[in-house]
Amino acid sequence: MLRADPLWYKDAVFYEIHVKAFADGNGDGIGDFQGLIGKLDYLQWLGVDCLWLLPFYPSPLRDDGYDVADFRSVAEQYGTTEDVRRFLDEAHRRGMRVIVDLVLNHTSDQHPWFQEARQSPQSLKRHFYVWSDNDRKYGKARIIFIDTEKSNWTWDSEAKAFYWHRFFSHQPDLNYDNPEVRQAMLDTMVFWLDQGLDGFRCDAVPYLFERESTICENLPETHDYLKDIRRRLDETYQERILLAEANQWPSDVRPYFGNGDEFHMAFHFPLMPRLYMGVRSETRDPIVDMFTHTPEIPPNCQWCLFLRNHDELTLEMCSGEERDYMYYTYGRDPKMRRNIGIARRLAPLLDNDRRKIELLNSLVFTMPGSPIIYYGDEIGMGDNIQLKDRDGVRTPMQWTMDRNAGFSPCDPAQLYLPVVADALYGYQVVNVESQKEAPHSLLHWMKRMIAVRKRFPTFGRGTITFLRPANGKVLAYVRRHENIALLLVHNLAGSAQSAELDLKEFAGSMPIELLGESQFPQVTDRPYALTLAPYGYYWLNLKPEHAGMEPYGIELTAL
Amino acid sequence: MEDSFLPESARIWLEGAEPVDLVIGLLTFNDTTTAPSLVRAMIEGCARSLPQQRILVVNCDAGSQDGTTQAIEQSVGDKARLLTIPHAVLGSSYKLVSESGVPGRESAFRILATVTDKLNAAACVVVDGNVKSVDEHWSQLLVDPIVEKGVDCVLPWFLRNRYEGTLTNTLLAPLTTALYGKRIPYHLGGAYAFSANMIRSTLLPQPWGEEIARHGIDGWVMTLAVAESLQICRAALGPRLQQVKPMGELSDLVAQSVGCLFYLMERYQEKWETVKGSAPIPTVGPPMGMGAATGAINVERMVNGFRQGLRDLLPVWQIILPAETFQQVLELGVEDTDGFRFSPSLWVQVVYDFALAYHERLLHREHLLKALTPLYLGYTASFVSGTRAQGVEQVERELARLNDHFETMKPYLVQRWRWHDE
Numbered sequence: 001m002l003r004a005d006p007l008w009y010k011d012a013v014f015y016e017i018h019v020k021a022f023a024d025g026n027g028d029g030i031g032d033f034q035g036l037i038g039k040l041d042y043l044q045w046l047g048v049d050c051l052w053l054l055p056f057y058p059s060p061l062r063d064d065g066y067d068v069a070d071f072r073s074v075a076e077q078y079g080t081t082e083d084v085r086r087f088l089d090e091a092h093r094r095g096m097r098v099i100v101d102l103v104l105n106h107t108s109d110q111h112p113w114f115q116e117a118r119q120s121p122q123s124l125k126r127h128f129y130v131w132s133d134n135d136r137k138y139g140k141a142r143i144i145f146i147d148t149e150k151s152n153w154t155w156d157s158e159a160k161a162f163y164w165h166r167f168f169s170h171q172p173d174l175n176y177d178n179p180e181v182r183q184a185m186l187d188t189m190v191f192w193l194d195q196g197l198d199g200f201r202c203d204a205v206p207y208l209f210e211r212e213s214t215i216c217e218n219l220p221e222t223h224d225y226l227k228d229i230r231r232r233l234d235e236t237y238q239e240r241i242l243l244a245e246a247n248q249w250p251s252d253v254r255p256y257f258g259n260g261d262e263f264h265m266a267f268h269f270p271l272m273p274r275l276y277m278g279v280r281s282e283t284r285d286p287i288v289d290m291f292t293h294t295p296e297i298p299p300n301c302q303w304c305l306f307l308r309n310h311d312e313l314t315l316e317m318c319s320g321e322e323r324d325y326m327y328y329t330y331g332r333d334p335k336m337r338r339n340i341g342i343a344r345r346l347a348p349l350l351d352n353d354r355r356k357i358e359l360l361n362s363l364v365f366t367m368p369g370s371p372i373i374y375y376g377d378e379i380g381m382g383d384n385i386q387l388k389d390r391d392g393v394r395t396p397m398q399w400t401m402d403r404n405a406g407f408s409p410c411d412p413a414q415l416y417l418p419v420v421a422d423a424l425y426g427y428q429v430v431n432v433e434s435q436k437e438a439p440h441s442l443l444h445w446m447k448r449m450i451a452v453r454k455r456f457p458t459f460g461r462g463t464i465t466f467l468r469p470a471n472g473k474v475l476a477y478v479r480r481h482e483n484i485a486l487l488l489v490h491n492l493a494g495s496a497q498s499a500e501l502d503l504k505e506f507a508g509s510m511p512i513e514l515l516g517e518s519q520f521p522q523v524t525d526r527p528y529a530l531t532l533a534p535y536g537y538y539w540l541n542l543k544p545e546h547a548g549m550e551p552y553g554i555e556l557t558a559l
Numbered sequence: 560m561e562d563s564f565l566p567e568s569a570r571i572w573l574e575g576a577e578p579v580d581l582v583i584g585l586l587t588f589n590d591t592t593t594a595p596s597l598v599r600a601m602i603e604g605c606a607r608s609l610p611q612q613r614i615l616v617v618n619c620d621a622g623s624q625d626g627t628t629q630a631i632e633q634s635v636g637d638k639a640r641l642l643t644i645p646h647a648v649l650g651s652s653y654k655l656v657s658e659s660g661v662p663g664r665e666s667a668f669r670i671l672a673t674v675t676d677k678l679n680a681a682a683c684v685v686v687d688g689n690v691k692s693v694d695e696h697w698s699q700l701l702v703d704p705i706v707e708k709g710v711d712c713v714l715p716w717f718l719r720n721r722y723e724g725t726l727t728n729t730l731l732a733p734l735t736t737a738l739y740g741k742r743i744p745y746h747l748g749g750a751y752a753f754s755a756n757m758i759r760s761t762l763l764p765q766p767w768g769e770e771i772a773r774h775g776i777d778g779w780v781m782t783l784a785v786a787e788s789l790q791i792c793r794a795a796l797g798p799r800l801q802q803v804k805p806m807g808e809l810s811d812l813v814a815q816s817v818g819c820l821f822y823l824m825e826r827y828q829e830k831w832e833t834v835k836g837s838a839p840i841p842t843v844g845p846p847m848g849m850g851a852a853t854g855a856i857n858v859e860r861m862v863n864g865f866r867q868g869l870r871d872l873l874p875v876w877q878i879i880l881p882a883e884t885f886q887q888v889l890e891l892g893v894e895d896t897d898g899f900r901f902s903p904s905l906w907v908q909v910v911y912d913f914a915l916a917y918h919e920r921l922l923h924r925e926h927l928l929k930a931l932t933p934l935y936l937g938y939t940a941s942f943v944s945g946t947r948a949q950g951v952e953q954v955e956r957e958l959a960r961l962n963d964h965f966e967t968m969k970p971y972l973v974q975r976w977r978w979h980d981e
Contacts, residue, residue, distance in 0.1 A: 045874075447874070451870075451871070451873070451874070454870065455867075455870045455871065550857065550860055551855075551857065551860070552809070552856070552857055552860050552861050552864065552936065553722075553854060553855045553856040553857045553860075554722065554725045554726075554809075554856060554861075554939060555806060555809050555812075556803060556806055557719075557722075557723040557724060557725070557854070558724070558725050558726040558727070558809065558812055558813075559658060559724060559726055559727055559731075559746075559747045559748075559812065559816060
């Protein structure tokens with residue numbers, strides 16, 4: 001049963017899934033909706049609230065599904081539209097919502113629109129795309145995939161013209177100046193919402209329009225169109241959301257929230273590398289600085305926080321010096337680097353150090369925003385840097401120590417990608433089944449943290465105030481919402497640390513540790529001293545002295 | 560007879576002591592304001608209604624620091640013989656919750672049983688030192704059934720207001736009734752009386768050093784009374800006024816009292832699994848109804864307590880409760896406080912499922928028992944809000960209905976309990 005709440009996404013824990021990678025229901029070596037339905041009980045058990053599915057549309061798969069060849073059907077290998085509907089029903093029945101990726105900016109060059117458009121300048125679909133007889137227009141626009149693309153224009157010999165693309169050359173950009181395109185993409189959204197979807201993660205939204213003499217990103221026309229989409233969504237549907245993928249500085253992402261009338265949510269891209277920087281450099285500065293530069297957002301909006309996803313750990317929003325530092329510390333092997341980033345999973349990035357994994361998860365679970373867990377990171381899955389592109393972080397989910405990690409009963413050679421089988425992260429060692437059996441596994445820890453987070457809307461809705469203890473290795477902040485104040489303290493260092501916190505404002509309160517419900521010494525006017533284990537953290541509820549002590553009225557006479 | 564647990568001084572005293580007819584056991588711990596008048600009332604009551612009886616007052620004290628034992632000595636004076644025995648208090652005893660506030664009650668009971676037996680007394684009355692409402696009638700009500708009618712165990716029955724004893728009325732008493740077929744009030748502590756026969760045949764052979772001692776003596780004695788083939792009755796003692804002592808956490812209280820019942824269900828399986836229906840036990844003393852006062856019950860806080868359990872204990876409940884019961888409990892989470900209704904049948908189902916999970920050791924037993932607390936709060940909140948606007952008679956009818964549910968749903972418990980054992 002879904003809990004009715006128009007702001008549900010503010011409290012939700014998201015879980016990102018690649019359909020092909022999660023579970024194979026028909027034994028062909030590729031994950032599908034049938035398999036996914038079979039794993040919904042696990043996801044419910046874990047406690048996540050919303051599933052985010054990567055593109056499952058028909059595609060030539062030159063960009064792992066982000067090159068869509070048909071927006072309104074399901075790739076044959078994943079199932080049918082009916083399967084999607086059944087999956088949505090089953091997820092909803094278990095109290096989970098589902099959003100999916102929608103690639104607004106471009107299509108595959110195999111999309112019938114493009115195939116028709118390239119045939120002649122008179123084609124009805126010609127103006128679905130952006131054409132030019134030269135490759136000099138919009139010269140200020142940067143090239144995003146600098147390691148594979150030389151230009152944002154590619155010559156099409158059949159069309160006898162250049163076409164515009166901000167990503168791969170096989171992904172021509174749609175022409176949003178064409179009202180038919182705008183309507184067609186709106187209709188696509190309506191189609192999926194009518195199937196029961198709870199929203200969209202909108203891919204590459206800053207690039208919808210092009211204007212000369214601009215960098216062709218974040219243009220006002222783009223915002224106007226996005227507001228149109230939101231209006232349509234709000235008029236017809238309830239509790240559906242739009243999540244923006246805009247890999248930009250927070251101040252540049254801020255307009256995508258509008259006045260609460262554009263996107264409900266947006267990823268906080270620059271925070272993610274700074275969490276890693278903070279831990280490696282043992283200083284809170286990069287993290288606090290990033291929040292200092294994060295503007296306020298409308299009350300009905302929310303940031304999405306993440307540690308890892310299906311892409312590389314992007315360093316686009318890092319300075320050259322920061323990038324060098326990140327490459328040096330987290331991606332020394334060139335095979336780990338993709339585009340401007342590092343294509344590794346969480347556990348390998350953190351040397352499989354359980355303490356650091358917990359610490360970083362604790363940060364994204366407690367900072368302002370809704371956390372997203374990338375499939376497999378809840379068990380500390382590893383990656384395979386030998387695979388091409390970003391496939392190394394998209395390997396089959398590791399369910400058991402059986403053949404193909406329990407992902408598929410097929411011949412191992414049939415798998416869409418090999419399972420991780422190395423000595424440290426191999427499926428024989430790292431899998432759901434074994435971690436479910438072990439009460440102190442990372443999986444159980446994640447489940448507990450999700451459960452604790454759900455108890456306090458403060459995490460999703462509260463304000464944040466950073467404390468600034470003299471010890472810079474300690475990151476401490478207070479989250480407040482209504483009458484609840486939570487104190488979150490993190491030791492970013494690999495050695496034990498102590499810190500004295502100025503909690504005068506909370507003098508008299510009794511800190512209760514949220515994971516074990518143990519009571520800490522009372523807060524006074526004096527500096528509050530805490531010691532933390534290496535990479536240790538505390539989640540403390542600063543309960544007013546008499547809060548929660550209100551009696552039931554039956555305690556003394558119950559017997 | 561094993562008596563090594565007795566203090567040396569008590570053993571020596573007993574060796575030279577003359578036989579007595581009645582032992583009045585007084586359990587104290589810092590009860591200087593209540594115990595002296597209490598003991599006086601008991602002695603005077605005996606003098607009036609049992610003039611021929613030779614009485615020994617035994618004060619088992621848990622180490623009072625407020626001069627309780629001296630005050631009792633003064634109060635007893637030469638009106639009766641007095642033996643003061645400081646009883647042992649094990650570390651684990653401090654965790655036990657009791658309205659009397661006397662730690663180590665199980666040690667004190669064992670001492671009293673041993674003294675009674677050694678002195679060939681016909682009966683032993685045990686009274687908590689913090690009770691203020693003891694009057695001279697108590698001696699007669701507690702002792703007469705044993706001396707005159709051959710009863711083995713007299714259980715206390717106090718006049719209570721409608722929402723006093725919520726755990727007793729909604730779980731402990733109806734479950735005991737359904738299990739053992741005897742409708743007892745299940746009022747824990749205050750006062751009991753035991754015959755020499757019960758002491759010799761039932762109390763003394765108990766495994767005093769084993770796990771059961773960690774569940775508190777009161778539920779233990781209560782279950783012994785109904786599970787063993789003993790003659791029992793209840794004594795209507797009027798209201799129970801007492802010096803209130805700290806009771807600890809509600810979850811500790813639930814775990815201890817319910818744990819005692821569940822623990823003894825394993826021991827007495829053969830006794831209860833064949834019992835069908837129930838019958839009242841005889842009463843001595845004037846008939847009593849239920850008081851009308853409601854007290855300051857905070858229904859909203861209890862519903863919130865239930866909801867917090869729903870948030871925090873869901874994975875635990877999912878292990879304990881079968882899918883259908885779990886689903887019904889889940890659905891309660893969406894009710895607002897005013898519309899919150901936890902049905903009696905669901906409550907009984909929950910209690911039986913917890914008993915089964917306890918038996919099957921699905922979880923650490925203390926965690927399991929404590930996890931029942933929010934559900935108890937939920938059912939109690941529903942019970943109170945559903946009857947608050949009604950008269951006392953309606954409350955009594957609802958409780959009778961609940962008893963019926965416990966009895967009619969018992970076959971489910973028996974079947975699944977046996978199924979596990981097979």
